[in-house]
Amino acid sequence: MVSPLVGKQLRATQLATARGNLWEGAVRSSKTVSSILVWLKYIRTGPPGALLMVGKTERTLKRNILDVIVEMVGVKRCKYKAGAGEVVIFGRTIYVAGANDERAADKIKGMTLAGAYLDEVTTFPESFFSMLGTRLSVAGAQWYGTTNPEGPNHWLKKKFLDRARLHLRRDGTVVESTDPKALDLHRFSFSLDDNPYLPAQYVANLKLEYQGLFYKRFVLGEWCLAEGVVYDMFDDSRHVVDVLPEIRHWMCVGLDYGTINPFSALLIGIGTDERLYVASEYRHDSRAERRQLTDAQYSLAVREWLGAYRHRGQQGVTPQWIFVDPSAASFMTQLWSDGVQGVAKANNDVKDGIRSVGVAFGANLLSVHRSCAGLLAELPAYAWDPKAAEAGEDKPLKIDDHSVDALRYGLHSTVHDWRHLVRANLEVAA
Structure with a gap:
């Protein structure tokens, strides 16, 4: 059962109206649930045409996203066809694919897509992401994605997120770009504290568990450099x-x-x-x-x-x-x-x-x-x-x-x- 969306969770779903919509930030911050709910609505109400769901691998996509959808809607409404590269959600057949190396772009060459859902976008090769943009050619096509932060020089941040037309920031404010060259992309940034449904002890443990670089990225949701000593928590x-x-x-x-x-x-x-x-x-x-x-x-x-x-x-x-x-x-x-x-x-x-x-x-x-x-x-x-x-x-x-x-x-x-x-x-x- 999904708890009612509140705060930034709800606000992000209301603002996910661009061609591209990306939830990024801390672990367990409700990025996945919020993005899935928007995607499920799009499956039912979006334009006709082929749909695609992508993860680092098909296995991680199933674990991170498809299994969550099954919990939400039941096995009758979400049927994953292992080995066939397809999942049927609400009676609509959706292609699934992994994108963990440079050869992944070949998987979608020639496709004409009406929509896509992308999990762990920073793990994709840039060539795949660029190719996907050319495949979303059906009128009104949209894509929805999630990712944890990486370094500030990652291609996704420098070439896409920093050029987003709208940004729901970690502090809850919404900033709209005045740059005429801004991308038709809405960016939603989350920290661990944006999920009010997590038990206080669980949150406290996560904050102790992640330290240094991983604390900044997976708790605070910051795009920060990997610099200095790797195991700075070693004492x-x-x-x-x-x-x-x-x-x-x-x-x-x-x-x-x-x-x-x-x-x-x-x-x-x-x-x-x-x-x-x-x-x-x-x-x-x-x-x-x-x-x-x-x-x-x-x-x-x-x-x-x-x-x-x-x-x-x-x-x-x-x-x-x-x-x-x-x-x-x-x-x-x-x-x-x-x-x-x-x-x-x-x-x-x-x-x-x-x-x-x-x-x-x-x-x-x-x-x-x-x-x-x-x-x-x-x-x-x-x-x-x-x-x-x-x-x-x-x-x-x-x-x-x-x-x-x-x-x-x-x-x-x-x-x-x-x-x-x-x-x-x-x-x-x-």
Whole structure:
């Protein structure tokens, strides 16, 4: 059941009358529900013709949008045809597509569209978004979209949002552009506090969970640069421990493969206190040690490291997963041939992975044992690339990032195993 729209939620739906209408800002700020309600009305009352719904992938579109629509209108009125690239809403067939790389523009070439709904617009290639504009050629066609903020130099902000004809700002005021070259675009900016239906404790926890860059973007709804230290929430006095509690589950090893560059593997577990711990590190730097190892030697070294690890009187651990740098195909083959269980490609989504690690540190859910010297040396110096930020991208500098990459591989690949612990840990701390 959808709660009645109030305040900026309602105002945005009333102002969504332009050719393009975009809800942008903080997480859980009611962007999605407000935009969906307008889209559902458009499906029933908009001009005849083909409609399109787009997400970063079809899977994320289903999870973020289609599943929400099903909750609103029921399965009889929203039927997703998995594999067919279609969804039927209120009896109207709508094409669905993913737009996660430059090839996505080819998916809509030749289409003539009467309307479109776009989820996570900042994740689309600019070429796809530009192509979409040429496809919305039916008289009266409109598009509706949502996104979280990125850097101020992102193509969506510089080329589109900054040229919007109307802007419902975060402070609730409405500003109309006097520029004759303004785009037929209405922009609605939201912060976390714009959703009055969120429980106060939930909001407080989110504000603690997100820190630094992610606090500015996902709580305040600001378009801000990724600059300075990536993990600025990391604090040696809070996040480094000399003694580990009993570990109830050896969750994974995150492993960054290197031949000339350092090879790093981190053992990560969940303690009986329901917190995450980086318990041990294996690291080999070929240049520093003047000895380059083969895949077989690295495999043996990792197995010996895990076999020799001692914890509370017990020797040897078997993690559930070993998540390996996806580019290290030959090393994964070596591990499989040596009978190592649970070997899998790590999730290498850099920005989302950094967010997962940041959330774990920000919620004080993650601690690192002091023996993990390589990781502890890299964490305070791991920084955003200023040149990439100027170009509208969020990328960390590729300098001294081997153990921090291993940490990201391990935590982001298991995020669904530990994410529920974040809120529980924050509630206990509160």
